[in-house]
Amino acid sequence: MNEISRRTFFKRTLASIAASTLVLASGNKTVEAGDTVQYGTFIDLTRCDGCAGKDVPACVNACREKNQHNFPQPQEPIQPYWPQTKFEDWSRKKHLTDKLTPYNWTYVQPVEVKHNGKTFKLNIPRRCMHCDNPPCANLCPFGVHNKTKEGAVVIDRNYCMGGAKCRDVCPWDIPQRQAGVGIYLKMAPKLAGGGVMYKCDLCIDLVKKGQEPSCVQACPQKALIFGEKEEMRKLAHRRAKEISGYIYGEKENGGTSTFYVSPVPFDKIHKSIMAKKKQAPKPERIGIPGMKPAVENYLDSANGTLAGYLIAPVAGAFAAGITAIKTMKGEE
């Protein structure tokens, strides 16, 4: 006689499967829509003139002034990334304003594009796109890269190890590394760690006080507009419609908080940027982001396996049940 009756067995099985499903499903309940406003930035490329006549665009200057105290102050001498023979050091190139560096978190990218028989000279403010589902933050192995409720993607510079994975997984290679600074110096500076990564943090300290990022405040042409994210999206769509233009940043990388509007297609802009980038000497190619349209999020492939996570525990329990039944029958 079986110690487990058929009815008891199935009752137990169903309860277990239900419990498994509940555990997985309950994860989503942790997500709550708070009262915090989510912000976005609308960037109108028909208005930005790169601050013609100025040595450095106003937004770039404002960013540099505002973040002066956040810039890295490396300790000399700097160790190479053993067993590699090199390291990234921008401390002698702080003056650079024509690319992203640890000392320059935003810049204006001049681009010349032919479209519909006309030549357009565009100036494109570049900085972190502050993605909806940022791979740089999600994939940081040390958990020091996060997205705030306001929508800013922020690096905790106090604990960053400078592995530069965030740059590798960013479609635009936005974060930049400075060696000789950061927590790794207190660990094994020769053998592990690479410094700290730096990038635009959306002036999150200002935003939390209800102010605009410094680049937005500084723009004399009002090419940069900052506000509630969905409002910025609408603004971008309205403007694109007005000028029969194009939008970038709404769908790229699974969606971002930055919406560019341009009178010319972004694939042409991207090609122009890349062509120019290739001409630059190799070390100088770092920090020049492209604008590849419809670029996919790094996480899309991995997230596609989610169904497997839901099926695996149920299938495992079911298979165990079948094994148990067969074994018990065999013992009769």
Place this chain on the structure above:
Amino acid sequence: MKILHDENKVLRQCLANRIIHWSVAVSTFILLFTGFGQMPLYKRYKIADIPGLGWSADFSITLYWHYIAAVILIFAVTYHIFKAIFMKEFSIFPRRGDFKQSALIIGAMCGLCEEPPSDKYLAEQRLAYAFIGGNLLLVIFTGMIKVLKNLPSVDFSETFLAVVTNLHNLAAVLILFGIVAHLFAFVFKQNRALLPAMFSGKVDIDYCRHRHSIWYSQLERKCRKETV
């Protein structure tokens, strides 16, 4: 599980158990390799320069296979747990007094004292099982949270994620230690007779009789009962 007199052997691990063990072993190995690969190590330390391992520096590849191996591990672990519950097979679960018993057994293997009678699993096997199994569960639960957080529109608090990430990493390192210790057990000659059990499923009857005498007695009793 069954005495095979004709072969002078005892069936110790059925086919299903062996499949599950190796599923856990292989998926855990893949998880460890691709897990460490989530840190930017393989490019820097030139592991990616080894022929055939160029892919190890590509985070999209290591992440994807990390996920696949995790699915396999979850299936195997779930199967194992539910089968134990359904079949009421709890012989590998730790018991009160296992630490003391384990110390005696290790002492005996070093020739310091007499070995106490053992059941199907030695005390240190039960402890090792609990250690590795516990960390596998921790790695699975924290891993599931990390999978969720990588989905669009799923955001957890920064503090929570930091705790989860560190627990995940800690559990992974402890699993690695557990595996090394698990394999180190075979340095002792007395333990080597157990090795075939995970391949053929069988162990020598003499070994079983003298080293796992409690278990052997149970098998004999069961065998006698079946004969009648």
